Amino acid sequence: MSAKVCPLRGNQLAAVQPQVIVWLSASAGTGKTQVLSARVLRLLLRRDVEPGQILCLTFTKAGAAEMANRINAVLARWVRLDDTKLFAELRDLGAAPCEETRKRARTLFASVLDCPGGGLRIDTIHAFSQWLLTSFPEEAELAPGSQAMEDRKRELLSREVLSDLLQEAEDTQDKRLLSALELFVTRKDPGALHSWLMRCAAREELWEGPQGWQSPVDTRVRQGLLGIPSDADEGWELEGLSLDVFPDETVRAMMAPLEEWGTKTADQCLAFMTEWLALDHMARAERVAGFRKTLLKADGTPSLKLKKPRESHPGFAEGQELIAEAVAMVEERRALLRLAELLTAALELGRAFALNWAEAKRRVTSWIAGSTTS
Numbered sequence: 001m002s003a004k005v006c007p008l009r010g011n012q013l014a015a016v017q018p019q020v021i022v023w024l025s026a027s028a029g030t031g032k033t034q035v036l037s038a039r040v041l042r043l044l045l046r047r048d049v050e051p052g053q054i055l056c057l058t059f060t061k062a063g064a065a066e067m068a069n070r071i072n073a074v075l076a077r078w079v080r081l082d083d084t085k086l087f088a089e090l091r092d093l094g095a096a097p098c099e100e101t102r103k104r105a106r107t108l109f110a111s112v113l114d115c116p117g118g119g120l121r122i123d124t125i126h127a128f129s130q131w132l133l134t135s136f137p138e139e140a141e142l143a144p145g146s147q148a149m150e151d152r153k154r155e156l157l158s159r160e161v162l163s164d165l166l167q168e169a170e171d172t173q174d175k176r177l178l179s180a181l182e183l184f185v186t187r188k189d190p191g192a193l194h195s196w197l198m199r200c201a202a203r204e205e206l207w208e209g210p211q212g213w214q215s216p217v218d219t220r221v222r223q224g225l226l227g228i229p230s231d232a233d234e235g236w237e238l239e240g241l242s243l244d245v246f247p248d249e250t251v252r253a254m255m256a257p258l259e260e261w262g263t264k265t266a267d268q269c270l271a272f273m274t275e276w277l278a279l280d281h282m283a284r285a286e287r288v289a290g291f292r293k294t295l296l297k298a299d300g301t302p303s304l305k306l307k308k309p310r311e312s313h314p315g316f317a318e319g320q321e322l323i324a325e326a327v328a329m330v331e332e333r334r335a336l337l338r339l340a341e342l343l344t345a346a347l348e349l350g351r352a353f354a355l356n357w358a359e360a361k362r363r364v365t366s367w368i369a370g371s372t373t374s
Contacts, residue, residue: 200350
């Protein structure tokens with residue numbers, strides 16, 4: 001990596017002025033790291049700034065390493081660079097090319113090496129956050145001696161917690177939890193379970209206190225989240241298909257226009273409508289989807305292929321709308337019940353895992369703290 005200072009122009013030069021607060025936005029590869037490095041150099045050249053007062057945070061380890069290497073290479077080069085070239089590079093940075101600045105530039109490499117840790121504080125946001133938590137555990141409401149859990153250990157602990165949770169559910173015949181697991185893994189992708197459980201574990205506040213989610217969660221899911229009756233069941237789902245609720249009279253009224261039309265499409269509609277009117281309440285649950293691709297399109301809206309009956313009989317289009325609404329109500333209730341089942345299962349699993357995860361973390365923390373003090 002070249003240690004030479006590149007000349008800054010325009011907005012780049014304005015962005016490195018240490019006396020102003022700057023928001024820098026640019027596309028990838030346009031020189032953001034170069035400008036930020038130059039800004040650090042300008043800060044270091046100020047008499048009222050000590051290297052230990054500067055903190056640089058990046059998103060990635062690669063970005064932090066690149067910036068540190070670039071700044072250190074420049075400072076090391078400045079120690080022995082001849083005055084003419086040094087003055088030129090100071091001008092390229094927008095710094096005053098005076099004798100005082102030159103002398104300070106030559107001492108910065110040693111000053112940076114004297115910083116705690118042997119250099120400038122250039123970290124990722126993640127690493128800096130870990131340092132803060134380790135340095136101030138009480139302020140962060142953590143047990144002294146707590147340490148960040150490595151990804152591998154976190155993965156192993158999560159699998160151990162889940163295994164213990166399921167074993168306990170089997171031993172105690174906790175059908176609620178076992179059924180929730182079965183429903184979740186059959187409705188969702190197998191890999192979704194671990195991701196969901198870890199998300200729940202990260203939201204401890206959801207499971208604590210009187211406002212937290214407490215088991216059983218069925219009623220709160222149905223009434224609070226979805227706005228359906230707490231006792232909603234298959235009867236509630238299929239209520240709209242009963243003979244005294246579904247618009248059967250509308251179906252009958254639409255048959256005459258279709259018979260008059262007499263096309264293949266009309267015959268398909270009539271065959272289904274005749275079958276529909278002969279079905280009892282429960283049998284209709286299996287056949288209600290037949291309205292799609294006959295009187296309705298696949299998306300549940302009125303079929304515009306039935307152009308002639310719609311034009312010649314003013315009530316035909318209104319009839320399609322009524323049937324579409326009736327079918328949509330049944331399908332919406334069916335979807336809400338399935339969603340209620342899935343949400344209930346997910347929250348029951350998430351709550352149980354989160355509580356066990358918190359306890360497992362406390363055990364690990366206690367062991368680490370105990371090992372530290374012994």
